[in-house]
Structure formats: structure tokens, C-alpha cells
Amino acid sequence: MTVILEAVKLSRSFRLPRTGFGKERAMRLALVDVDLQVNQGARLGIVGESGSGKTTLARLLLGLDTPTAGFVKFRNEPLVGQDMYQFRRDVQVVFQDPRSSLNPRMSVENIIREPLECLNVPGDQTARIDEVLTAVGLSLDLRHRFAHELSGGQRQRVAIARALAPHPKVLIADEPVSALDVLVRDEILGLLAGLTDNLGLTLILISHDLSVIARLCEDVVVMQNGVIAERGKTADVFQFPQHEFTKKLIAAVPRLPSNS
Amino acid sequence: MLLEVRNLTIRFGSTTVVDDVSFDVDAGERLGIIGESGSGKTLTSLAVIGLLPDVANISGSIKFNGQELTDLKDRELSSIRGKHIGMVFQEPLTALNPLMRVGKQIAQPLRNHQGMSLKEGMKRAIALCERVGLPDPDRIVRSFPHQLSGGQRQRIGLAIALACSPALLIADEPTTALDVTVQKEVLKLMNDLVSQEGSALIFVSHDLPVVSSMTERVAVMQHGNIVELASVDALFANATNDYSKMLIRTAQLSDDSFARFTTGSAQ
Numbered sequence: 001m002t003v004i005l006e007a008v009k010l011s012r013s014f015r016l017p018r019t020g021f022g023k024e025r026a027m028r029l030a031l032v033d034v035d036l037q038v039n040q041g042a043r044l045g046i047v048g049e050s051g052s053g054k055t056t057l058a059r060l061l062l063g064l065d066t067p068t069a070g071f072v073k074f075r076n077e078p079l080v081g082q083d084m085y086q087f088r089r090d091v092q093v094v095f096q097d098p099r100s101s102l103n104p105r106m107s108v109e110n111i112i113r114e115p116l117e118c119l120n121v122p123g124d125q126t127a128r129i130d131e132v133l134t135a136v137g138l139s140l141d142l143r144h145r146f147a148h149e150l151s152g153g154q155r156q157r158v159a160i161a162r163a164l165a166p167h168p169k170v171l172i173a174d175e176p177v178s179a180l181d182v183l184v185r186d187e188i189l190g191l192l193a194g195l196t197d198n199l200g201l202t203l204i205l206i207s208h209d210l211s212v213i214a215r216l217c218e219d220v221v222v223m224q225n226g227v228i229a230e231r232g233k234t235a236d237v238f239q240f241p242q243h244e245f246t247k248k249l250i251a252a253v254p255r256l257p258s259n260s
Numbered sequence: 261m262l263l264e265v266r267n268l269t270i271r272f273g274s275t276t277v278v279d280d281v282s283f284d285v286d287a288g289e290r291l292g293i294i295g296e297s298g299s300g301k302t303l304t305s306l307a308v309i310g311l312l313p314d315v316a317n318i319s320g321s322i323k324f325n326g327q328e329l330t331d332l333k334d335r336e337l338s339s340i341r342g343k344h345i346g347m348v349f350q351e352p353l354t355a356l357n358p359l360m361r362v363g364k365q366i367a368q369p370l371r372n373h374q375g376m377s378l379k380e381g382m383k384r385a386i387a388l389c390e391r392v393g394l395p396d397p398d399r400i401v402r403s404f405p406h407q408l409s410g411g412q413r414q415r416i417g418l419a420i421a422l423a424c425s426p427a428l429l430i431a432d433e434p435t436t437a438l439d440v441t442v443q444k445e446v447l448k449l450m451n452d453l454v455s456q457e458g459s460a461l462i463f464v465s466h467d468l469p470v471v472s473s474m475t476e477r478v479a480v481m482q483h484g485n486i487v488e489l490a491s492v493d494a495l496f497a498n499a500t501n502d503y504s505k506m507l508i509r510t511a512q513l514s515d516d517s518f519a520r521f522t523t524g525s526a527q
């Protein structure tokens with residue numbers, strides 16, 4: 001097993017707004033001493049409490065934010081000092097809030113073309129755009145639309161298409177299927193599974209939907225309050241949760257009335 | 261009838277995105293809307309609160325408490341919006357003002373519609389943050405949207421929508437960014453508030469287990485149409501439309517396979 005992406009004692013704290021005149025500005029420890037190794041070709045799930053630091057961790061792994069302490073390693077070398085151009089080609093992201101991460105002044109086509117152009121991805125760009133749009137189940141008629149002219153789930157799929165377009169080695173996806181109906185969601189999960197199985201894509205999937213993690217990810221980490229509360233094989237963690245929070249999480253998964 | 265939607269049709273140029281949709285919501289009633297991504301759920305909701313983009317062409321009728329909303333001017337609509345109809349938007353970040361502390365944003369409808377002072381409004385804002393389960397509300401109200409996590413922002417959206425105890429609450433995917441333990445609390449809170457205030461609820465979601473626990477009747481949308489509208493029990497027991505059947509079947513399979521996974525009986 002080759003480790004492709006690694007967090008070493010990663011911490012991030014934020015200064016908080018004052019709660020009144022003359023009061024101290026407290027710090028929020030959004031992430032505390034997190035160690036994490038992601039193997040090449042693995043599908044790792046991250047679940048956890050809302051506000052536990054999942055998005056913060058993702059931004060640090062992507063080099064979009066600077067840790068307060070600790071560091072990120074990519075292909076066994078510290079990320080700081082690496083050729084960021086190559087890193088961007090290899091590591092792509094789907095952000096949690098698709099609307100604010102898509103350029104409002106660009107058409108769908110140009111949103112997907114941008115990384116192809118900026119990262120000098122070889123091959124026919126238009127053909128690749130059609131290919132990824134089709135792969136995420138979007139009609140090619142949408143290519144001239146702007147992001148605000150799409151539905152929430154269509155925007156989410158444009159974000160996935162953009163991330164996949166440059167053939168990344170690692171995809172970090174923050175709640176990528178939360179706005180999709182179950183039929184489309186299953187297609188996207190199948191697409192991501194196929195890319196890791198057939199093309200060796202490494203996937204880090206952040207989701208509140210435990211059934212999505214169960215279906216797709218062999219390994220899982222459970223976060224609470226800026227730390228990893230529990231980690232292991234998804235099957236073990238979901239079947240024999242050790243940490244109180246994991247137990248609560250699994251017990252709270254909503255069930256269908258006809259099925260429970 | 262609190263809300264009567266008749267033959268609602270929404271077009272962008274020559275494309276029809278909502279096609280002749282009709283439904284009612286009685287006072288205190290809860291309607292779920294599920295269906296295909298891109299089928300018109302959000303646009304139907306936005307039409308009800310009069311927030312469709314200007315380029316949209318709308319026809320048909322939307323009556324709220326007997327008053328026709330499609331004829332109203334912007335100013336008249338905004339006095340209904342927030343006060344009588346509250347909405348939780350699908351993408352919380354875009355619905356919030358990035359330059360204003362979130363406490364002020366929660367207090368705004370209270371100040372506009374109930375004439376509260378800023379100080380009173382802020383006090384209510386902190387209380388509302390507490391009610392939607394936000395930890396450390398004193399600090400949260402002083403934060404800007406980008407300083408909050410996805411789930412924290414979503415709960416701010418809910419606090420804004422609930423601020424004036426609206427007669428109709430429209431919640432468009434209100435819990436997608438919440439972990440299931442917080443989701444459970446927030447749904448319970450919505451449930452309690454809706455029952456206490458006797459508010460009606462339109463709950464839009466892809467999460468069928470959640471919709472079935474929150475609503476009594478469900479409309480299934482596909483390609484701009486309501487293809488089926490039935491009680492939750494009838495829909496899950498025997499859906500009649502092919503698309504609804506497929507949607508429900510897929511949700512049931514996913515529910516079953518997760519149950520097997522957690523009990524170790526997965527094949």
C-alpha cells in the first residue's frame with residue numbers, strides 16, 4: 001500500500017468574534033492534532049458531527065488553508081514547497097456548497113473547460129466536457145447555462161464533472177450527493193466506484209449520509225469536536241461502533257416506515 | 261384553504277420547467293415534495309414566496325389565505341414573505357448576506373415585521389439559535405456566514421425562516437448539511453414548532469425516510485409535473501406511477517442494505 005496523501009498532527013484554530021466590549025477573543029480549535037493516512041486507490045469516508053472540522057480538514061489537505069500546526073504530505077513529501085501546479089492536476093475537489101464554488105459569470109461548458117485549460121490537460125477539450133457531463137447524467141443542452149440557471153442537484157453534478165474532467169488521481173468530495181434524488185445518487189456512486197476500481201482514483205468522501213459511506217467506502221473515520229473519535233474498516237465501525245458518538249450517529253439514521 | 265396552487269406553469273423562454281402543477285395545503289397541514297433532481301421542486305417553492313427570477317414566465321394561480329399572490333407587487337409580497345410565509349433555502353450560503361453578521365440577519369425580519377428594536381431582535385436571535393441546536397449562540401450570532409460550518413449555516417437559515425412564526429413554512433432540503441443526530445433534533449424542533457403554532461409545512465427533500473416522518477401527504481415530481489400525489493402510507497404501500505415506484509423501490513433497497521450492513525448480514 002502506498003500512502004498518497006497524509007495529515008501529520010494537523011491542527012487549525014480560528015479566532016472567534018468578541019462576545020462583548022473588552023472581552024478576550026477566544027480561539028476555536030476546529031482541528032486538533034489529526035493524523036490521517038490515505039492509501040492510493042482507497043475510498044475513505046469521513047463522517048461526523050456538524051461543525052467537527054471535516055471541511056476544515058479537507059481545505060488543509062487541498063493546500064487551500066494553512067494549518068496552525070502540523071503539516072500535509074503528498075506522495076511522501078511535505079505539501080509546502082511542492083509544485084502546486086502538478087498538485088492541482090492530481091488532486092481535485094467538490095466543495096460542500098456548489099453554488100458558491102461555481103463561477104457565476106461562466107457557462108457550464110466554460111466552468112468545466114477552465115481546469116482543462118489552466119492545467120494544460122492534453123486531449124480534445126470539448127469531447128472531454130461532453131464526456132464528463134454525460135457521465136454525471138446531465139443533458140448536453142445544459143452546457144450554455146449559467147450556474148444560477150440550474151437546479152441544486154444539477155449544480156452539484158457540474159461541480160463533480162469539473163473535478164473529474166482533468167483526470168485527477170485524488171478526489172476530495174465534500175457532501176457531493178446531498179442534493180440528488182436516490183436514482184441519480186446511485187448513478188454517481190457507481191461512477192465514483194468505477195473510477196477507483198478501474199483507474200485507481202483515490203477518493204476521500206465526506207458525507208452525513210452513512211448509507212452512502214457504507215456503500216462506497218471501505219474505510220471510515222468518525223470526527224467529533226476537531227478530533228478523530230474512531231476509525232477503521234467501515235463494516236466494523238458501523239457494526240460494532242466503539243465510541244459513544246458513533247453509536248449515537250448510527251442509531252439516529254432515519255429509516256423508512258414500511259421498512260423498519 | 262391556506263394555500264391553493266392552480267395550473268402553475270413556469271417557463272424560461274421556450275422551455276417549460278414547471279408544467280400545469282396544482283395542489284393545496286390546508287392550515288396546519290404538512291405536504292412533502294420529492295422527485296427527480298431538476299424536476300421543478302425549488303422553482304415551485306420560490307413561486308409561492310414570489311422569489312422567481314425576473315426572466316421566469318409564470319402563469320396560473322397561487323392563492324394564500326384567499327389572496328392572489330401572482331398579481332402582487334414586490335412590496336406587497338415582501339410584507340407576506342418572512343411574516344406569513346417563511347422559507348429555508350436549499351443552498352444556505354447563497355441565501356445569507358456574506359457581509360452581515362448572522363445575528364443581525366435573524367433579527368431583520370423581526371425588526372421589519374414586528375417593529376422590534378435591534379437589541380430585542382438580537383436577544384430573540386440568540387434564543388432562536390439556541391432553539392435550532394446551535395452551540396455557543398452568543399458567538400454564533402456575531403459570526404459572518406463564512407465563519408460557520410455548512411450545518412451551522414443551514415440552522416441559521418432555519419432560524420430566519422422561523423423568526424416570525426409563519427403560517428406556512430417552506431423548507432427546501434433543510435437538513436442536508438446536518439449530521440443525523442443534529443438532524444433528528446432539528447426535525448423534532450420543526451415538528452414541535454409547526455404543531456404549536458399550527459403552521460403548515462411544505463417539506464422538499466430527496467431523503468424519503470425524513471419526508472415520510474415529517475409529512476402526511478407527498479407529491480412526487482418529475483419533468484416539471486406532479487406525477488403522483490398521495491398520503492405517505494398509500495405512496496409507500498402502493499405507488500401507482502412508474503417513476504414514483506422506482507424512486508421508492510430504490511430508497512427501500514438502500515434502507516434495507518444499510519440495515520443489513522449495520523447488523524453484519526450483508527452478503
Ligand SMILES: Nc1ncnc2c1ncn2[C@@H]1O[C@H](COP(=O)(O)OP(=O)(O)OP(=O)(O)O)[C@@H](O)[C@H]1O
Binds near residue numbers: 014016029052057
Ligand atoms: N473562518 C472561520 N472562522 C472561525 N471559525 C470557523 C471558520 N471556519 C470554520 N470555523 C469553525 O470551525 C468549526 C469546524 O468547521 P467545519 O466547517 O470544518 O465543520 P464541518 O465538520 O465541515 O461541519 P458541517 O458538517 O456542518 O459542514 C466550526 O465550529 C466552525 O464554526
Ligand SMILES: Nc1ncnc2c1ncn2[C@@H]1O[C@H](COP(=O)(O)OP(=O)(O)OP(=O)(O)O)[C@@H](O)[C@H]1O
Binds near residue numbers: 152153299350
Ligand atoms: N434561470 C433558469 N433558466 C433556465 N432554466 C432554469 C433556470 N432555473 C432553473 N431552471 C431549470 O428548471 C428546472 C427545475 O429546477 P428546480 O431548481 O426547480 O429543480 P429541483 O426539482 O429543485 O431540483 P434539485 O432536486 O436538483 O434541487 C431544472 O431543470 C433547471 O435546469
Ligand SMILES: [Mg+2]
Binds near residue numbers: 054055056410
Ligand atoms: Mg462542512
Ligand SMILES: [Mg+2]
Binds near residue numbers: 151153432
Ligand atoms: Mg431544488
